Amino acid sequence: MRPTRATALLTAGVVTLLGVPVGAAAAAETPTSLYVSNHTASNCSDAGTGTQAVPYCTISAAAKVVEPGQTVRIKPGMPYAEAVTIDRSGEPGKPISFVPDAQSGRVQLSTGQRLTVRGASHVVLRDLITLGGVHVKGSSHVELDRIFSRDGDRNALAVGEGSTDVRVSRSSLAGVLVDGGSRNTVLGRNGISGSSRSAVTVVDAPGTVITNNTLSGLCAATLSVTGTSTASGLFNNVFSTENTSSACTSADPRNAVLVSQSAAAGTLADYNLASGRAGHDPVPYNWSGTTYKDAASFRAATGQGAHDVLTASAEEADSFEGSPRIDSADATAPGVLLTDLYGKPMVDDPLVPNTGKNGGYLDRGAEEFQDELRQVTVTVDPAHAPVGTEVQVQAVSDSRWPTTMTYHVDFGDGTPPVETRQGTGPHALAKHTYGLPGDHVIKVTAVNGTGQKVSAEKPVKATPQGPGTAAFAATQVLPPAGDTEAHLPPLTFAFDASASVTTWPVARMEVDFGEGWFQDYEGLQTAQHTYDRPGDYKATVKLVDTKGGTSTTTRTVRVDYAPSGYVAVTPIRLRDTRTWGGTLQGGEPTVVAMPLNLRTGNSTAGGMSAVVLNVTLTGATQDTHLSVSPTREDRPATSNVNVRAGGTTSNTVTVPVDKYGWVWMRLNSGQAAMIVDFMGYYQPNTGQKFSPVAPTRLADTRTAGGALAGGTTRPVKVAGVNGIPADAKAVAVNLTSTAATSDSHVIAYPDPAHRPAVSNLNPEPGKDKSNQAIVPVGPNGTIWLYNNAGSTHLIVDVVGYYGADGKALFTPVVPKRLADTRTTGKLAPGATTTVAGLPAGALGAVLNLTATETTGPGFLTAYGFGSARPEASSLSALPGLTVPNHVTTPVGDGKVSVSNSWGGSNHVITDLLGYFTQG
Missing domain, CATH: 2.60.40 (Immunoglobulin-like)
Structure with missing residues (x-):
């Protein structure tokens, strides 16, 4: 039979397409390259020659000079703020190409910038993004591959002005227009969408071939072929359309395909699939002025669409399971590409009959459905056994296709791997017996019928024969x-x-x-x-x-307790038995819960190991003392606060917490009210390190400033002076009151705008009283002192600081007694005693120092053994009183020296609360 003119035109298009596959332009010689980069460090210049060392800054600069056979390699990553026009041509076998200069990534033009090919031939454009559209005008043999294009409400791609042999493949486009007498345009494996217009509009463009595209439309025919667009071809496409929409101005039915009477001559259509949206029946064809609502009537009237398929919805068409688009296309149709929109190859789905032409298995549309093998699960039985035991390896993959799978099993002991072929269900792949003890890793690699690979590993232990050995x-x-x-x-x-x-x-x-x-x-x-x-505990582990x-x-x-950093907090009152809980009874332990949920910057106190408290006793019914310990069962031989009947005494206490975050208080005898203020805490992996210093006087109101009147405050510079760094976070100071005119309390605190409701020292008339405090450093490196009533002189001696350049971490101990001169004799005026029992590597110690049976007013000074005695005091001793004080002091060779002033003799009791070691 003699072919018609239309058939001859279409056949000519087929030969052209199959003779030069997309993306495989035959090059007679290796082309040289020009380079473009707009990156800041690229050393680019549009006045140069486009070398890799000195690339062009713009694509346009390269487009003006590119020669046949050259490739313009463009650095992706930064949008190019330019409209690009390509009007130079390559030659047959020597195209000019514009591609990214990278293994992955696309070159992007800035929003609104258009890419135009005008009057050029033999041009290749690949992996480009433009949000200003692509225009091909009066050009020939142009290849557009992997293009992403949008242009607002206009077609993203326009081919016109008599262009010929333009091929568009594997691209994502918002509308395509082919017009103006253009010939032999080929659209293959593209995803194209339209809204108020057709996805693809062909006008006066004969020989246009549209093969294996996925087209979606809304307010117009999804594909419109009109004018003199004769001898066109529509094959293997998937059309998705709606017949109504509130966004559309017209209520006319939306056709999947519209071919006008003037374009019908020689135009062929077959192996297409049309679907509607859920709830809408598709109206697939309007051909030569007649509407056909089903494939049968269309085929009977036109002889076209012999293998077309209609589905109720796009969801059904897109399904991986049993979709009519799978393995049902014509692999011999003009414009066919064997790789899809995403670069995946054509594969045979074993679950679906091959209903494509001549039993082929090409899928319809832009995408080729794959197995998508993602994981393999491996089991080993037994995974732990003595040598000589047979081990069985099983595996199951998540392949959707029951094709024959290939499994490679490496036993991890140097023996040759095993290869076996099985289906996708769980299968015994291999058996193996390990000959030597050891820990091995079995690796299974699963390969499906399309060559996709996934691997999984499973540890296995081959153990010696005989009894086991427990260890922990x-x-x-x-x-x-x-x-x-x-x-x-x-x-x-x-x-x-x-x-x-x-x-x-x-x-x-x-x-x-x-x-x-x-x-x-x-x-x-x-x-x-x-x-x-x-x-020391004897722990036993038994394994069965x-x-x-x-x-x-x-x-x-x-x-033992772990070395810890100090976290300074704004002091808070935890307990005041005068308002809650009544008085303490002698011999009965009382618990005080610590604030475990206290937030301090990026940390909480949930891991505190020890706390720093200020504990005050008042209203005692008899002379007594209070011991503080971390457990209820302890009956410490140590003391922390000593009070006379009717008096008020406070002391700082450093003590570990128990497993619940509690601290236990035990009054020795009588009754007394107790006030507990929380000053800070120690926690491993948190807080600041400590640096002890020889006691140094920071302030003495007897020589500067005068006594501090009741209800007034006074700043004391503590950081940036006397060797304390300006960035110190907290300071350990000894506070001493003297010449007080009335009973009062003194508060040391960091922020002058926020005075806490706590106390650090309780001055009394006629008594010199001391107490140590750890105070956060406030603005400008100061702390503030507040006196509640009367007036008193205050003396401030620093004994150390906490900060970023601190040297030591603190290890708390359950309070224990190191020395007691009541068993060795009083410390005479001017004499010094040495207290041993500290770790050899200790840099500092926290002690509770107590003076008792004092014969005259005076003071004690604690300092590092082997160093000079400082002038500052650690404790003010008074005749007839038992006076304790919390003392932080340097340590020398595991020892501390305690010196008595010339005021009178004392018994000195030294209790250890913890020590500092190099952090």
């Missing part, structure tokens, strides 16, 4: 640096038995923590336990394997 490591669990909401008690330890060697997997683990507490665990776990107090075999080990675990 006990490590202290510390709060993490930064924010933590959970309460982590001090003295918490983790028991890790993972280093144990057992013949078979562990079924049960039994742990005796060594203080009367036992715990059973299922399987091998990391046990955690909080001890009540420091000490799945075959009933046992192994046991016992070792001594040293439990």
